[in-house]
Amino acid sequence: MLRLPTVGRALAGAAKGSLAPSNTVRTPVRAASNMVEVFVDGKPVEVEAGTTVLQACEKAGIQIPRFCYHERLSVAGNCRMCLVEIERAPKVRTWLISRHIAFHCLIFVCVPCFQPVAACAMPVMKGWNILTNSEKTRKARIVIFLNSNHHPLCHFQDQSMQFGSDRSRFTEGKRAVEDKNIGPLIKTIMTRCIQCTRCVRFASEIAGVEDLGTTGRGNNLQIGTYVEKMFMSELSGNVIDVCPVGALTSKPYAFTARPWETRKTESIDVLDAVGSNIIVSTRGGEVMRVMPRLNEDINEEWISDKTRFAYDGLKRQRLTQPMVKDESGQLTPTTWEDALTRVAGALQGVQGNEVAAIAGGMADAESLVSLKDLLNRLDSESLCTEELFPTDGAGTDLRSNYLLNSRIVGIEESDLLLLIGTNPRYEAPLFNARIRKSWLHNELRVAMVGHNVDLSYTYDHLGEDTSVLKELADGTHPFCEVLSAAKRPVVVVGSSALQRDDGAAILSTVSTIAQNARTSSGVEEGWKVLNVLHSRVASQVAALDLGYKAGVDAIRKNPPKVLFLLGADAGCITRADLPQNSLVIYQGHHGDVGAPMADIILPGAAYTEKNATYVNTEGRSQHTKVAVTAPGMAREDWKIIRAVSELAGVTLPYDSLDEVRSRLAEVSPNLVRYDDVEEANFFKQANDLTVNQDLIAAPLVPPQISAKDFYMTDSISRASQTMAKCVKAVTEGAAAVEEPSIC
Amino acid sequence: MAEYANLVRRALGQLRGHAGVKGFLLQLFRVNDVKVGSLIGVDKYGNKYYEDKKHYFFGRHRWVIYTTEMNGKNTLWEVDGSMVPAEWHRWLHCMTEDPPTTHPPEPKKFLAEVHQFNVSGSPQQYVPYPTTRKKIHEWVPPKAGAQ
Numbered sequence: 001m002l003r004l005p006t007v008g009r010a011l012a013g014a015a016k017g018s019l020a021p022s023n024t025v026r027t028p029v030r031a032a033s034n035m036v037e038v039f040v041d042g043k044p045v046e047v048e049a050g051t052t053v054l055q056a057c058e059k060a061g062i063q064i065p066r067f068c069y070h071e072r073l074s075v076a077g078n079c080r081m082c083l084v085e086i087e088r089a090p091k092v093r094t095w096l097i098s099r100h101i102a103f104h105c106l107i108f109v110c111v112p113c114f115q116p117v118a119a120c121a122m123p124v125m126k127g128w129n130i131l132t133n134s135e136k137t138r139k140a141r142i143v144i145f146l147n148s149n150h151h152p153l154c155h156f157q158d159q160s161m162q163f164g165s166d167r168s169r170f171t172e173g174k175r176a177v178e179d180k181n182i183g184p185l186i187k188t189i190m191t192r193c194i195q196c197t198r199c200v201r202f203a204s205e206i207a208g209v210e211d212l213g214t215t216g217r218g219n220n221l222q223i224g225t226y227v228e229k230m231f232m233s234e235l236s237g238n239v240i241d242v243c244p245v246g247a248l249t250s251k252p253y254a255f256t257a258r259p260w261e262t263r264k265t266e267s268i269d270v271l272d273a274v275g276s277n278i279i280v281s282t283r284g285g286e287v288m289r290v291m292p293r294l295n296e297d298i299n300e301e302w303i304s305d306k307t308r309f310a311y312d313g314l315k316r317q318r319l320t321q322p323m324v325k326d327e328s329g330q331l332t333p334t335t336w337e338d339a340l341t342r343v344a345g346a347l348q349g350v351q352g353n354e355v356a357a358i359a360g361g362m363a364d365a366e367s368l369v370s371l372k373d374l375l376n377r378l379d380s381e382s383l384c385t386e387e388l389f390p391t392d393g394a395g396t397d398l399r400s401n402y403l404l405n406s407r408i409v410g411i412e413e414s415d416l417l418l419l420i421g422t423n424p425r426y427e428a429p430l431f432n433a434r435i436r437k438s439w440l441h442n443e444l445r446v447a448m449v450g451h452n453v454d455l456s457y458t459y460d461h462l463g464e465d466t467s468v469l470k471e472l473a474d475g476t477h478p479f480c481e482v483l484s485a486a487k488r489p490v491v492v493v494g495s496s497a498l499q500r501d502d503g504a505a506i507l508s509t510v511s512t513i514a515q516n517a518r519t520s521s522g523v524e525e526g527w528k529v530l531n532v533l534h535s536r537v538a539s540q541v542a543a544l545d546l547g548y549k550a551g552v553d554a555i556r557k558n559p560p561k562v563l564f565l566l567g568a569d570a571g572c573i574t575r576a577d578l579p580q581n582s583l584v585i586y587q588g589h590h591g592d593v594g595a596p597m598a599d600i601i602l603p604g605a606a607y608t609e610k611n612a613t614y615v616n617t618e619g620r621s622q623h624t625k626v627a628v629t630a631p632g633m634a635r636e637d638w639k640i641i642r643a644v645s646e647l648a649g650v651t652l653p654y655d656s657l658d659e660v661r662s663r664l665a666e667v668s669p670n671l672v673r674y675d676d677v678e679e680a681n682f683f684k685q686a687n688d689l690t691v692n693q694d695l696i697a698a699p700l701v702p703p704q705i706s707a708k709d710f711y712m713t714d715s716i717s718r719a720s721q722t723m724a725k726c727v728k729a730v731t732e733g734a735a736a737v738e739e740p741s742i743c
Numbered sequence: 744m745a746e747y748a749n750l751v752r753r754a755l756g757q758l759r760g761h762a763g764v765k766g767f768l769l770q771l772f773r774v775n776d777v778k779v780g781s782l783i784g785v786d787k788y789g790n791k792y793y794e795d796k797k798h799y800f801f802g803r804h805r806w807v808i809y810t811t812e813m814n815g816k817n818t819l820w821e822v823d824g825s826m827v828p829a830e831w832h833r834w835l836h837c838m839t840e841d842p843p844t845t846h847p848p849e850p851k852k853f854l855a856e857v858h859q860f861n862v863s864g865s866p867q868q869y870v871p872y873p874t875t876r877k878k879i880h881e882w883v884p885p886k887a888g889a890q
Contacts, residue, residue, distance in 0.1 A: 286878050316880045323884060331884035591882025631879040 039129040053119035053130055054082055062132050065141065065159045067244050068196035069120040072300065073205060079196050081159065083116035083140040087129040116140040138163070155244035156194060180224040182211075182231040184725040184737045185309055186240060187254050188224075193247035195221050199239040206302070207233040208436055208456025223247075230734040233456075234429040234710055237308040241292065241301070250289065252309055252722045257281070257288040265627035266293060268614055269307040270362050270538035270607045271714060274408070274430045275616030276303045280311075280608050280627040287311045287608055287628060297409050297677075298616065304429035305726070306710065306717055311608075313720030317591050319603035320632025331601065336633060339600055340640075344647035346562050346583045347378060356382035356560035359548055360567030360588065361537040361714055364612030364624075365671050366660045367587075367604075367637035368539065368546050370652060371566055373663070374641055377650040382554050385543045386570040387495060387534075389550030390504035393690040396544045399680035401507070403541065403619040404431075405528035406490050407677055412438050416486035418517075419448045420469065420510055421700035422494025425455050426710040427535035428617065432456065445486075447479060450497070450700040464699035466506065473512040483513070484520035491517065492531040495540070496702050499551075506700075508690030515687045530683055534617040535704070536713045542615040545668045566637070567604065569593045569715045587640060589630075590715035603634035606716065610636045611657055613664065613671055620677045621670055706730075773820070774808060784844040786831050788813045788858070792842065805835055813860065825861040829854060 035046045040060040047056045052075070054064050067079035116136070124130075131137055141163045177190040195214065200223060203212040211231050215222050225231065231239075239248050262281035269276045269290070276299035279291045290311050292303040322339035323331040347355065355378055357371050372383050394401055411417065411434050424432040432455065438444035439457045446459035449468050462468050462479055471477035483489060491514045497506055514530035523529075534540050544550060552572045555563070559578050567588035575597055578584070586598035589606040607614075609630040615621045630636070638660055645652045654660045664671045670678030704710055708730045711723040729737045760779030761767040771777055780795030789810030796804050809822040818826065830848040833839055839846075848854070862868055 315878060317882045318879050320879065320881045328887050330887035591884065595882065596885050632881070 036124055036126050038124045038127070041132055042129065047124060050123055053084060053086070053117065053122050053124055053128075056124050057084075057119065057130060057132055064119050064132055065163055066120055067156065067159070067194060068198060070198050070201075070242060073198060073201040073242075075121050076197050076201065077118045077121040079194065080118065081141055081163075082119040083137065084119045085131045085134050085136045085140070086117050086122075087131060088125075088127075154192075154246055156192075175219060177222050181228060181734050181738060182225060183236065183734055184722070184729050185237055185251055185305060186231060187249045187251040189247055189249070190222065190224065191247075192245045193223050194245055195223060196244060197223070198242045198244065199223065199248060202239055202242050203231070203233070205440060206238075206433060206436065207235045209233045212239075228734065230729060232707060232730070234304050234306075234426060234707070235302055235433060237305045238292070238302045250309075252312065253289045257283050262288050263627075264291075265608075265625050267608060267624040267627060268622045269303065270614055270624070271306050271310060271717060272304070272428055272536055273534035273538050273540065273617040274298060274428045275538065275614060275620065275622050276307055276430055277622070278303060278307060282608075282627050285628050287314055297407070298618075298620070299430045300433075302430060302433060306713070306723065309722045309726075310717040310720045312722055313590075313716040313718070314606055314608060316721070317715075317719040318631050318634075319589055319591055319595060319601055320634055322603060322633060323601040325599045331596075331598075336643075339602060340643055340647050342600055343585055343602070343644050344649075346585075347374075347644065347648040350378065350380075350560075350562050352379045353382055353558045354561040355380045355564070356384070356555045356558075356562075357564040357566060358552060358555065358568040358573060359383065359385050359539055359543050360565065360569055360594070361386065361539055362607060362716075363539040363543070363566045364607075364610065364614055364637065365539075365542040365546065365621075365664055366612055366657070367566060367641060368543055368548065369664050369667060370638040370641040370645075370654075370660065371564065372546060372548070373652050374645045374648075374650065375564075377645070377652075378648075382549070382558065382560060383547075384549045384552045384555055385537075385540055386552065386568055386572050387537050387540050387550065388499040388503065388553075389495070389540075389544070390498055390507050391550060392504040392693070393508065394682075394686040396550050398682050398686045398689075399545070399619065399678075400528070400530065400683050401686050402495075402532050402534075402544055403680055404492070404531045404533055404617045405619075405680060405683075406531050407618045407620075408434050410528070411435055411444070411490065412442055414438065414444060414488045414490040415442075416483065416489045417444055417446045418483065418489065418491045418513070419446065419450065419459075420491065420493040421450045421497025421506070421702060422492060422533050422535070423451070423453045423455070423702040423704055424492075424494075424533060425453065426704040426707070427494065427496075427702065428533055429710075431533065431617075445482070447482075450494075450702060451705060453702075453705055464701070466502070466509075466695040466697060466700065469506065469509045469513070470695060473509045473516070475516070483517050486517065486521050488523050488527060489514075489517040489521055489529055490531060491529055492533050494702055495532055495534045495537075497700050498532070500696065500698070502693060502696040504690075505693035505695045508687075508693070509695065511683075511687045511690055515684065518683075528679070528683070532617070535702070538614050538616070541617060541619060542613065542621075542671065545615060545671060546664075547667070565594045565598065567594070567715075587637060588715070589634065590719055592715035592718060602640050603630070603632065604637040604640060605630040605634055609634075612637075613661070613674075615671065618677050619670070619680065621672065621674055623674055770808075773822075776806070778806075780804075780806070783834075783842050784831075786828055786843075788826070788828070790827060790831065792831055792835065801837070805837065807831070807835055814857065816860075823860050826858075828858040 034049050036049050037044055037046055038056055040057050040062060043060055045056060045060040047059055057064050064082045066082040068076045179190055180188045182188060200212045204210050209232060211225050211229060215226050240250050262283045265280045267278055267280050269278045277293035277295040279293050281288045290308050292301050294301050321333040322336055324334045324339055326332050355375060357375055359368055375383055389396055389402060396402055408431055436457050439446060447462055448459050449462045451464055452461050472480060493510045511530055518529045555573055556577055562583045565586045569592040571593045584598045585600045586594045587602040587604050589604050595601055607624050608627040611626055613621055613623045642652050654663055661672050708727050711726045712718045717723045725737045757777050757779050758767050761770045780793035783792045783794050785791050791808045794805045807827055809818055809826055811819045813826055827835060830843040834842040
């Protein structure tokens with residue numbers, strides 16, 4: 001009964017409402033007397049004081065045309081398309097009439113003067129009547145379609161068809177603007193630019209790089225970087241979505257497809273641990289582009305550059321046929337029967353610790369649970385993830401130890417954020433965007449212990465050494481006062497910091513810091529302070545939820561005879577660590593690091609090619625959908641494991657996706673409650689269970705420091721030519737990757 | 744009476760022109776036409792080209808008798824119009840009055856040394872193939888010795 005999604009969700013919602021604080025910052029509770037009544041085309045509508053005319057009309061259901069207004073950016077008001085006529089309460093008239101009587105020589109012609117008002121900028125006042133379609137309003141909306149080279153998805157074209165005049169009255173000369181080179185990702189045709197400044201506002205507010213600006217004035221206004229500079233931001237691709245005309249478009253996507261030809265599939269991104277919601281556009285069985293989907297809780301409407309542009313890596317270096325190493329040691333393609341019988345034969349001969357598995361960064365929950373079931377039936381418990389996590393103390397048994405407990409939305413309510421050993425700008429760019437949003441609008445104070453990196457916002461850099469952590473935990477560091485004075489503190493430690501040898505000590509120190517901060521701040525019960533940010537591995541949380549061991553130490557201690565690599569490309573275990581005639585089976589979708597090492601290769605499906613469940617770093621379970629079919633002979637991962645199990649004689653009890661998902665629900669019910677965060681507790685208990693170890697005095701340096709470390713972090717982005725161009729452009733400059741333009 | 748004499752004279756002329764009764768019958772079954780004319784020329788494959796402007800109107804005044812073997816194929820019975828090479832084709836189709844014997848063709852780069860007749864239906868036929876780029880590039884495993 002609880003498996004029914006609606007019932008489960010309703011019950012989960014009821015349970016959540018009782019303990020967690022509300023996560024809505026955008027509409028805080030206000031007194032009812034603050035509501036203002038305005039009329040939109042005669043229809044009364046109640047809005048809060050301080051909303052703009054445009055938002056009031058939207059609440060009434062009428063969309064006022066606009067170019068430069070964007071909900072998530074500050075108001076500019078320079079496009080003048082949203083001009084509307086306002087009928088105000090006529091108090092002026094009575095006064096003027098009395099004046100006329102008193103000084104009867106004066107003739108006051110009292111005409112309600114019409115001054116069109118920019119709807120995006122003017123806050124509403126009581127009693128106004130907003131006329132959105134009156135004659136004067138329509139006269140004020142002047143749209144002259146000057147461009148002949150417009151872009152097929154042009155908002156400008158749509159609005160000028162709706163609101164512009166039908167014949168030309170243009171007698172001046174036209175202008176043309178040079179195209180700017182701002183990188184290998186964004187194609188600029190600046191003649192189409194209408195100077196709405198949305199890209200300028202995005203770059204300065206949300207991305208945090210102040211590269212774009214306006215030069216000149218009036219007719220000669222140009223948007224650009226002034227000097228030949230690359231738009232160096234990990235969120236730079238979002239200006240393509242934000243630009244209402246075709247001035248900024250996607251360079252890798254240019255001239256490859258038309259939007260009406262493509263099929264859109266809603267899916268989830270797995271190239272980092274944030275789990276941003278995307279739409280995969282496909283045509284003819286190949287992925288054409290990736291666009292963001294709105295999800296207020298995770299990524300709002302932005303996605304990072306790697307998510308957006310690494311899709312061409314899905315078409316290169318693919319494993320399409322099962323391969324087997326022959327006598328000479330050369331991997332040769334073979335049939336599924338041959339490969340599966342070999343794997344099954346090898347598995348039938350081993351028991352217990354002789355067989356082990358490593359789960360890679362993009363393994364989905366369905367294949368993780370099938371693999372665990374298969375190996376458990378062979379009496380083996382050696383299933384590991386590639387990323388290490390300290391197992392001393394509570395380790396991975398308590399979920400609160402390895403999740404981003406405050407959730408990404410929770411950052412908006414916090415007032416002090418302490419980052420430890422992480423560079424969220426390149427590890428989880430959308431998390432960084434949320435931090436920046438809070439820093440900008442909600443007065444969030446950020447402090448960092450770790451390498452001094454440019455995070456696109458200012459923060460207190462407390463140092464790099466682990467001694468800083470010790471001082472913070474003891475209370476001897478000068479920053480401790482600020483920490484204890486914070487009302488809603490949040491502490492985030494990066495998972496890369498926990499992978500060091502003293503990871504357990506770091507986790508316990510951080511846990512102590514978090515507990516101290518919580519008790520001294522007096523925040524309510526539901527607020528979580530300790531968070532762990534997983535950096536590049538989308539499968540880590542699901543694997544830990546399903547019971548995988550974190551880190552390959554278990555395998556190193558007991559080298560197995562048969563090693564199953566489920567997309568494991570981080571190179572944690574090499575041939576040197578294994579005994580001489582061990583068998584390595586690699587199941588994955590790209591030939592990267594794991595495949596050349598393997599004896600048998602089973603081709604699996606990438607994230608766009610399967611219905612899979614991934615859990616992001618907050619603990620939110622989301623699922624991808626099939627956008628294209630897997631190439632060649634590749635199949636979905638859990639089906640391969642199910643086939644192997646049948647041939648090996650230990651048949652797994654599920655045959656369809658629903659049955660696998662019910663098995664997932666058996667093990668960990670939160671894995672099938674999609675799009676909800678299953679919150680974790682027991683922070684105090686986890687803190688009590690921590691082991692006291694010594695911290696090593698090495699500085700806390702996250703693996704991704706500069707921009708060039710951002711682009712190629714997993715097998716898909718390493719195979720992508722667009723990402724290679726980005727790395728080259730970052731190291732050598734934009735001119736190095738400039739190609740002659742086609743148009 | 745005079746027509747019969749004419750008819751006999753013509754018949755005898757044709758028998759003589761085709762080298763006897765055997766040749767006449769071979770021509771009759773192979774070419775289905777026993778007209779005789781002046782031999783204008785022979786091309787390098789053995790096709791013989793004839794013309795008779797006096798007795799036949801435009802369109803029937805020039806003809807070819809194909810060779811018996813060309814490019815390895817036995818063409819005694821399986822003749823094909825594409826066996827005629829380019830220079831003789833020009834004359835045979837009355838694009839010009841000058842046969843290649845009197846006016847040899849200008850050497851052109853695209854003219855092949857050995858003229859190929861139409862090979863449709865045979866193993867050498869052209870099969871169209873896609874020239875678009877591959878959608879998925881497979882991974883090529885490294886060479887065993889290189890490791």
